[in-house]
Amino acid sequence: MEWARVASYAGMALNIYDLFDCFSEEIEYIWGTTQTLRILKHLYFVSRYFPLVLHLQFSYYTPLLGCPVSLSDPSLDWARRIWGLYKFLTLQVLICIVDVTVLIRLYLISNSKRWLLAFLAALVGFRIVLAGWATLFVSSMLKSRPHPTCRVPTAVSIYYLAGELLVQGVLLVLTFGRSFVILEKEARRSYVASRMLDQGVAPLVTVIALMFCIFIQASSSYADLIYPFFTAAVSILGTRLIIHMHKVSRPPQVKPVEDTQ
Helix, strand or coil: CHHHHHHHHHHHHHHHHHHHHCHHHHHHHHHCCCCCCHHHHHHHHHHHHHHHHHHHHHHHHHHHHCCHHHCCCHHHHHHHHHHHHHHHHHHHHHHHHHHHHHHHHHHHHCCCCHHHHHHHHHHHHHHHHHHHHHHHHHHHHHHHCCCCCCCCCHHHHHHHHHHHHHHHHHHHHHHHHHHHHHHHCHHHCCHHHHHHHHHCCHHHHHHHHHHHHHHHHHHCCCHHHHHHHHHHHHHHHHHHHHHHHHHHHCCCCCCCCCCCC
């Protein structure tokens, strides 16, 4: 279990490195933002700083609850169940921040169409149902078979991954579709939509690849060693997407024309 503590410190180091790497942009686009995309500003702080607390908790509780001396102690079953649920829910929150950012990005690409807003709201509802169902499933399985390392059951990972990939696949298709439509109507493109299209669909492809990695992590016997790295990866993905959203949502600054006369 000492390796789990080392992994948590390594995950924290990744988050701290990304914090320093993006600190100037955070000051400019996050701390200096007052009105634009305010909801993403709050989500940014959760995605950026909460994983640092999670890494500290992981380094303390994982060796404590997975101690070989106490594996047969039934009094720790309840604590292991709570810790397993907590890890699953925190990862859910970080993934949800990425999902919300991608949804808002697609909405801005579509020039704020009302019908798309209703459709995206339905996707959010499906995402909430998926998260709630997976949480209840994890709770019931950990209650009957509490794992010493509080690993998420493989069956839950498969079902959750299928639902998450469905959501991301729909968003990917919509992004491609809206990109072709907007490119055909070049004159009607807004500034924000133009900047969004310049980035392409890289965030969605990254999210889909990350979902496969999370499944591998959850079903691996080395889940305790991999979990901090994937927590850091999801956190960094969310913060960088939000910074980019704030960056492209700012109107262009027109330079004053110098009088040569």
